Every structure is written in C-alpha cells, then in structure tokens.
Amino acid sequence: MxxxxxxxxxxxxxxxxxxxxxxxxxxxxxxxxxxxxxxxxxxxxxxxxxxxxxxxxxxxxxxxxxxxxxxxxxxxxxxxxxxxxxxxxxxxxxxxxxxxxxxxxxxxxxxxxxxxxxxxxxxxxxxxxxxxxxxxxxxxxxxxxxxxxxxxxxxxxxxxxxxxxxxxxxxxxxxxxxxxxxxxxxxxxxxxxxxxxxxxxxxxxxxxxxxxxxxxxxxxxxxxxxxxxxxxxxxKQLFTPFVKDELENETSFHVVSKTIAELEKNYKIQVNPREINLFYLGDDFRERIIFEDNCYKVNNTEIRFSKDEILTEVDHNPLAFSPNVxxxxxxxxxxxxxxxxxxxxxxxxxxxxxxxxxxxxxxxxxxxxxxxxVQVISEKQAKKLSKLQISLEEIFLNQFDLISKKVIENTAIETDFSDKIQFLKIQFLELKEVAVKTDVSFLNAVNAQERKQIMGLENLEKRLLKAEKKRQKDLVDRITLLQNEILPNQSLEERHRNFSEYYLEYGSAFxxxxxxxxxxxxxxxxxxxx
Structure with a gap:
C-alpha cells in the first residue's frame, strides 16, 4: 500500500x-x-x-x-x-x-x-x-x-x-x-x-x-x-421552538437571504431559502408548508391550518414537521x-x-x-501509469491536455510554435514603428495582418499536434483507456463506483x-x- x-x-x-x-x-x-x-x-x-x-x-x-x-x-x-x-x-x-x-x-x-x-x-x-x-x-x-x-x-x-x-x-x-x-x-x-x-x-x-x-x-x-x-x-420535540419560530417569523428566509446577497458577490449559491423551510410529513407524502390567504397550507393537499392550529399541531404531532435543506x-x-x-x-x-x-x-x-x-489505483494501473510515464498528479489533467502533453513528450518533432509566434510579433513591432509615421489606415492593416499570421501559425500548431496524435495512435488509445478506467466519465470515481467493487477484490482489507x-x-x- x-x-x-x-x-x-x-x-x-x-x-x-x-x-x-x-x-x-x-x-x-x-x-x-x-x-x-x-x-x-x-x-x-x-x-x-x-x-x-x-x-x-x-x-x-x-x-x-x-x-x-x-x-x-x-x-x-x-x-x-x-x-x-x-x-x-x-x-x-x-x-x-x-x-x-x-x-x-x-x-x-x-x-x-x-x-x-x-x-x-x-x-x-x-x-x-x-x-x-x-x-x-x-x-x-x-x-x-x-x-x-x-x-x-x-x-x-x-x-x-x-x-x-x-x-x-x-x-x-x-x-x-x-x-x-x-x-x-x-x-x-x-x-x-x-x-x-x-x-x-x-x-x-x-x-x-x-x-x-x-x-x-x-x-x-x-x-x-x-x-x-x-x-x-x-x-423532534427538542426542535419544536425553532419550528414555531420558523412558522411565525420566517426567520431562516429573512436571515439566509441577506447572507446569500453577500456570499454571491464572490461565490456560486448552492441553495436558496423558501419563505417557510419546513415540510409537512404524512405516511406517504412530504409536502411544503406554505403561508397564503392568511392560513398555512400543505402543498398539493387539502390540509389547512390557522396560526393557532398549526402551533398546536407542532406540540401534538412534532413528527409531522420535517426541516428542508x-x-x-x-x-x-x-x-x-x-x-x-x-x-x-x-x-x-x-x-x-x-x-x-x-x-x-x-x-x-x-x-x-x-x-x-480518495482515488484508488490498483497495482496493475500503477504499472501502466509508470510505463506511460504519467505521474499521479497528471492523472487528473483534462484528457485532451493529458494526451497532448504525452504525445509532445514522445516526439522529436518541434510542436510548440511559441518561439515562432514571438519572433513574428517582434517583426510586426518593427513594422508598427514604421506605420505610426504614416497614417492610421496603414497601422490598421499591419495589426490585421499580424492577427491573421499569428492565427495561421496557431492553426498550423494545432494541425501538427493532431497529425502527431494520429501517428501515435497506440499511445493515445492506451492513455485514453487507462484514464477512463481510473476516472469514469472523466470524473472522480468516488462519485460513481460503489464500495462493493473494491470489497469484492480486497475484502475487509479495503x-x-x-x-x-x-x-x-x-x-x-x-x-x-x-
């Protein structure tokens, strides 16, 4: 291990x-x-x-x-x-x-x-x-x-x-x-x-x-x-004071809404509160409690309560009140x-x-x-990773990026056009120095030509990499198969696999x-x- x-x-x-x-x-x-x-x-x-x-x-x-x-x-x-x-x-x-x-x-x-x-x-x-x-x-x-x-x-x-x-x-x-x-x-x-x-x-x-x-x-x-x-x-009886507060004052809605207004300035909001964040729980249903028309209604049912009735219900039937997320x-x-x-x-x-x-x-x-x-790696998978020279951290790369990286590492051809693009930019910089001494239309033409040629080089770089991946098809297939095995659906295995797969192989030792x-x-x- x-x-x-x-x-x-x-x-x-x-x-x-x-x-x-x-x-x-x-x-x-x-x-x-x-x-x-x-x-x-x-x-x-x-x-x-x-x-x-x-x-x-x-x-x-x-x-x-x-x-x-x-x-x-x-x-x-x-x-x-x-x-x-x-x-x-x-x-x-x-x-x-x-x-x-x-x-x-x-x-x-x-x-x-x-x-x-x-x-x-x-x-x-x-x-x-x-x-x-x-x-x-x-x-x-x-x-x-x-x-x-x-x-x-x-x-x-x-x-x-x-x-x-x-x-x-x-x-x-x-x-x-x-x-x-x-x-x-x-x-x-x-x-x-x-x-x-x-x-x-x-x-x-x-x-x-x-x-x-x-x-x-x-x-x-x-x-x-x-x-x-x-x-x-x-x-549930221990929780009844908070249930009553929620029904009477809608406290969670008011306070959490203010918090969300601050939190969402920088972060994605996971859940939003309702006016009343409680369900009413029956033998075969769990439905939201809604306050409207001056009474408490259980959604999708005919159940209705006045304020006094629902507070009495909380005391007599605490099991019926189920908190939401x-x-x-x-x-x-x-x-x-x-x-x-x-x-x-x-x-x-x-x-x-x-x-x-x-x-x-x-x-x-x-x-x-x-x-x-946790990511579990079997002994067999570890050997394959070693042969493919894929590190443990590289497992988690986007599949396109991982394959591109390994194909480039496995070729003697220069597939990185960064130096060529930089050289081109320097040439155009000299042209721009001349252009500013003429008129705006010539400068615009120089800028447009620079963008066109850089884009052309970038496209050639992509085509070269695509051709090299095709030439190294066996390597690409082996990497794809192994990463898909380790990361099902290109996601962490812990979100997909059940423990029984590993228990079947390793028993309680897992x-x-x-x-x-x-x-x-x-x-x-x-x-x-x-």
Missing part, C-alpha cells in the same frame, strides 16, 4: 468556494465560525460546552437506545451512546442519503473521516470524549437520487411506488434487486459477504431506514459509529453536542449560507470540514486500508495505491 497526498486544487475537481475555504481567503472568512484545525477545535469545544444542555443529552441518549433496540449494537457503540450523557462528550458528524447499498464510494470516505477525526481529537484533548455520528437523511424524498448504485459499469436499480420520506419506504421489491446483483458477484468469500450484507439489510428489514442502519452498523460498528435517525418524536443542519446541531460537520463540497457550500441564521437563533455554528477524497490512510485535518486529496 502506497499513499500520496496532493492539494485538492491540483485535481481540478473542486470548486472555487472550497478552494478559497481551504486557503482561508478573506472573501469567505465571514461565512464560517472556527476553522478545522486544533486551535479551532479548542475554541469550538468551549463554545459548545457552554451552550448545550444536559437535558438534551439525556433525551438524545435515550432516543438512540430505542433506535438501536432491535440491532446488534457493539460494545464500543453502546459505550459511545452512554458517553453522550456526559457534559465533556462531543460529536463529530457526517450525513448522507439512504442510497441503495451505500451508493457512491464517498459514503465510506465520509464515515471513515468522521471516525478518524474523533480518534485524533481524543489524542489531542484527553479530557474530552468524541463520538463519531452518521446522520441518516431519512426524511429526504428525492427517491430518484438514491434508488440505484453502480457496479462494474452497470446500474443496479430499485423501483418503488412509495411516497414521502424515504426512510419510511418499504423494502418490498429489493429481493428482486438482490437476485440481479448476486449474478454479478460470483462465488468468492468476499462475494458471499456482500450477498449476506445486502440480503440481511434489505430483505430482513421492513423499511429503508432500518436497512441502511443495519448495513452501516455492520460495516462500522467496531469503530463505535453511532447512527442517528432524525425522524424521531422525542428528538436550510433547516436540517439546525435540527442536527440542536439535538447533538456537535463540534464539526464533515461533508462534500456541495454540502459545505450550503452550510456556508447558514452561520448568520444560527447566530440569530442562538445555536452554535459547527466547524465545517471538507471530507477526505476498509482497513482507508481507516489507516485517511487524515481528515491534512486537508489534502488522497491517492491510495493498493
């Missing part, structure tokens, strides 16, 4: 927002609280300790015990739940949708980043306890985003007619998906484990939330991971003694819109940490390698050669 760290910037796959955040640029500093370094965590511990109530801890621990009551809980996870009752215990949290069979690879990277950071903080702050949390996005309703995963270039899909919050979806029909998936796995020891994990997760559990908890628990229980289901009455982070931070949220670039971008809102409602804003990101490799506070991209 060989590990190489490179700056996120050199991959070309991360946004200006994230790169500026990692570099702590002045333009982005106003939109976050403490930065993810040891000094930032020291400050965050003090802030959270002074603002988080013991009562909330007890409710949280009790709710988690009930959520785990029908699952095989490890001693370490059980101990971590007990630790949450103590005022010197804090959480490190990541969240993820309930993607079928964990979805893309970065599901693992998120959780292992969370576990490793918790362990690192235990070493740095021995007087405190740190618990890794996976927050399941059970109240999401974007089923089309989670009903599939990719395996060996094929899409494994589950079709369901359920509606509403995906965590409540029945797992009916997943036995058919299992049969299709099993056909691709073979009969190895690692294949048998994957089949067992899938079948026991989805066929033996009745809803998607329980199935996802089972799978994540099986993969990470030995590391003490605690899995939180937000669709929980006792936890703007308010879900607040819900998380209200019920968890959390120090840090670990997420991808898109998640970090919308969290950056929220600090002023958190301040307004007097909730401590967490540290934001870009999750570890997860062990990630656990040993990922360093959350290094703030660099990881290349892992296995």
């Amino acid at each position: 060989k590990v190489t760290q490179i700056p996120f910037k050199k991959t070309g796959f991360f946004s200006k927002t994230m790169l500026d955040y990692l570099e702590q640029k002045d333009t982005i500093n106003p939109f976050y609280n403490n930065f993810p370094d040891i000094n930032g965590f020291q400050k965050q511990i003090e802030e959270k300790q002074n603002s988080f109530a013991l009562k909330t801890r007890l409710v949280l621990a009790d709710a988690l015990k009930k959520q785990y009551s029908f699952f095989d809980i490890s001693e370490k996870t059980a101990a971590n739940i007990e630790l949450l009752k103590q005022e010197n215990t804090f959480t490190i949290t990541t969240g993820h949708q309930l993607n079928l069979f964990t979805g893309p690879l970065y599901f693992l990277y998120k959780i292992i980043s969370t576990i490793n950071l918790s362990e690192e903080l235990i070493e740095k702050f021995p007087d405190q306890n740190f618990v890794p949390i996976y927050w399941m996005a059970t109240e999401d309703h974007d089923f089309d985003e989670i009903n599939y995963f990719n395996f060996d270039g094929k899409k494994v899909t589950w079709n369901s007619n359920d509606g509403g919050a995906v965590g409540r979806f029945s797992t009916e029909g997943l036995d058919e998906v299992f049969e299709v998936f099993s056909e691709h796995l073979g009969n190895s020891k690692n294949a048998a484990y994957l089949k067992k994990l899938f079948s026991e997760g989805y066929i033996k559990h009745h809803n998607l939330a329980d199935a996802t908890r089972f799978i994540a628990n099986e993969l990470f229980k030995d590391y003490g991971l605690v899995i939180v289901e937000g669709d929980d009455k006792s936890l 703007i308010m879900r982070p607040l819900y998380q931070e209200v019920i968890l003694p959390n120090l840090c949220y670990i997420g991808g670039g898109g998640e970090m971008a919308y969290w950056l819109e929220l600090q002023d809102y958190f301040n307004k409602v007097n909730v401590t804003f967490p540290i934001l940490l870009l999750r570890n990101s 997860i062990t390698a990630l656990k040993q490799t990922l360093k959350p506070l290094a703030l660099e991209f990881t290349i892992l050669e296995l």
Whole structure:
C-alpha cells in the first residue's frame, strides 16, 4: 500500500468556494465560525460546552437506545451512546442519503473521516470524549437520487411506488434487486459477504431506514459509529421552538437571504431559502408548508391550518414537521453536542449560507470540514501509469491536455510554435514603428495582418499536434483507456463506483486500508495505491 497526498486544487475537481475555504481567503472568512484545525477545535469545544444542555443529552441518549433496540449494537457503540450523557462528550458528524447499498464510494470516505477525526481529537484533548455520528437523511424524498448504485459499469436499480420520506419506504421489491446483483458477484468469500450484507439489510428489514442502519452498523460498528435517525418524536420535540419560530417569523428566509446577497458577490449559491423551510410529513407524502390567504397550507393537499392550529399541531404531532435543506443542519446541531460537520463540497457550500441564521437563533455554528477524497489505483494501473510515464498528479489533467502533453513528450518533432509566434510579433513591432509615421489606415492593416499570421501559425500548431496524435495512435488509445478506467466519465470515481467493487477484490482489507490512510485535518486529496 502506497499513499500520496496532493492539494485538492491540483485535481481540478473542486470548486472555487472550497478552494478559497481551504486557503482561508478573506472573501469567505465571514461565512464560517472556527476553522478545522486544533486551535479551532479548542475554541469550538468551549463554545459548545457552554451552550448545550444536559437535558438534551439525556433525551438524545435515550432516543438512540430505542433506535438501536432491535440491532446488534457493539460494545464500543453502546459505550459511545452512554458517553453522550456526559457534559465533556462531543460529536463529530457526517450525513448522507439512504442510497441503495451505500451508493457512491464517498459514503465510506465520509464515515471513515468522521471516525478518524474523533480518534485524533481524543489524542489531542484527553479530557474530552468524541463520538463519531452518521446522520441518516431519512426524511429526504428525492427517491430518484438514491434508488440505484453502480457496479462494474452497470446500474443496479430499485423501483418503488412509495411516497414521502424515504426512510419510511418499504423494502418490498429489493429481493428482486438482490437476485440481479448476486449474478454479478460470483462465488468468492468476499462475494458471499456482500450477498449476506445486502440480503440481511434489505430483505430482513421492513423499511429503508432500518436497512441502511443495519448495513452501516455492520460495516462500522467496531469503530463505535453511532447512527442517528432524525425522524424521531422525542428528538423532534427538542426542535419544536425553532419550528414555531420558523412558522411565525420566517426567520431562516429573512436571515439566509441577506447572507446569500453577500456570499454571491464572490461565490456560486448552492441553495436558496423558501419563505417557510419546513415540510409537512404524512405516511406517504412530504409536502411544503406554505403561508397564503392568511392560513398555512400543505402543498398539493387539502390540509389547512390557522396560526393557532398549526402551533398546536407542532406540540401534538412534532413528527409531522420535517426541516428542508436550510433547516436540517439546525435540527442536527440542536439535538447533538456537535463540534464539526464533515461533508462534500456541495454540502459545505450550503452550510456556508447558514452561520448568520444560527447566530440569530442562538445555536452554535459547527466547524465545517471538507471530507477526505480518495482515488484508488490498483497495482496493475500503477504499472501502466509508470510505463506511460504519467505521474499521479497528471492523472487528473483534462484528457485532451493529458494526451497532448504525452504525445509532445514522445516526439522529436518541434510542436510548440511559441518561439515562432514571438519572433513574428517582434517583426510586426518593427513594422508598427514604421506605420505610426504614416497614417492610421496603414497601422490598421499591419495589426490585421499580424492577427491573421499569428492565427495561421496557431492553426498550423494545432494541425501538427493532431497529425502527431494520429501517428501515435497506440499511445493515445492506451492513455485514453487507462484514464477512463481510473476516472469514469472523466470524473472522480468516488462519485460513481460503489464500495462493493473494491470489497469484492480486497475484502475487509479495503476498509482497513482507508481507516489507516485517511487524515481528515491534512486537508489534502488522497491517492491510495493498493
């Protein structure tokens, strides 16, 4: 196993927002609280300790015990739940949708980043306890985003007619998906484990939330991971004051809109708030709450409430009120003694819109940490890269640029016309000195001729490179095939491949390698050669 760290910037796959955040640029500093370094965590511990109530801890621990009551809980996870009752215990949290069979690879990277950071903080702050949390996005309703995963270039899909919050979806029909998936796995020891994990997760559990908890628990229980289901009455009751504030005052809309007005001066906006950032959740629907005609309406239904009625409903039926992308982070931070949220670039971008809102409602804003990101290189791929003289950093070049670079390096022909173009510019500079002594029309003619001849040389340079690529077709094909294999769809593999591909080949050693490799506070991209 060989590990190489490179700056996120050199991959070309991360946004200006994230790169500026990692570099702590002045333009982005106003939109976050403490930065993810040891000094930032020291400050965050003090802030959270002074603002988080013991009562909330007890409710949280009790709710988690009930959520785990029908699952095989490890001693370490059980101990971590007990630790949450103590005022010197804090959480490190990541969240993820309930993607079928964990979805893309970065599901693992998120959780292992969370576990490793918790362990690192235990070493740095021995007087405190740190618990890794996976927050399941059970109240999401974007089923089309989670009903599939990719395996060996094929899409494994589950079709369901359920509606509403995906965590409540029945797992009916997943036995058919299992049969299709099993056909691709073979009969190895690692294949048998994957089949067992899938079948026991989805066929033996009745809803998607329980199935996802089972799978994540099986993969990470030995590391003490605690899995939180937000669709929980006792936890929702802790959030009711903020739900009422949202309904009465539309606080998030007003505050986040002002933040966005400042943020968008330099950065792309990830999400925009609605007037009310809450859904109403039924057994088979999750619809927006809208205030119009002096009453609260549940979109696409006949459900209506007066102001008094909806506030009473919040007290009597807290489960029905589901936060959207703007308010879900607040819900998380209200019920968890959390120090840090670990997420991808898109998640970090919308969290950056929220600090002023958190301040307004007097909730401590967490540290934001870009999750570890990994490119796995097999031994076979590493040998091919070496033969083609492609460095690990060059893997991430645009394919056209990578091929051009290697073709040029592999030819004795001079394909760079920069010197010739520079020489031409010097010649025209002398002509221009003569032209200014005549009239404007002659000077314009000289300028036009310069542009024409430079453009001609540039076109010849492109044609020469194209001809050389054709001559070196074998090299071009080998580079194209290898880069497409490493970066499917010219994108990071972690966004496409499922962990099962690597587990099938390496077994549990794959997860062990990630656990040993990922360093959350290094703030660099990881290349892992296995």
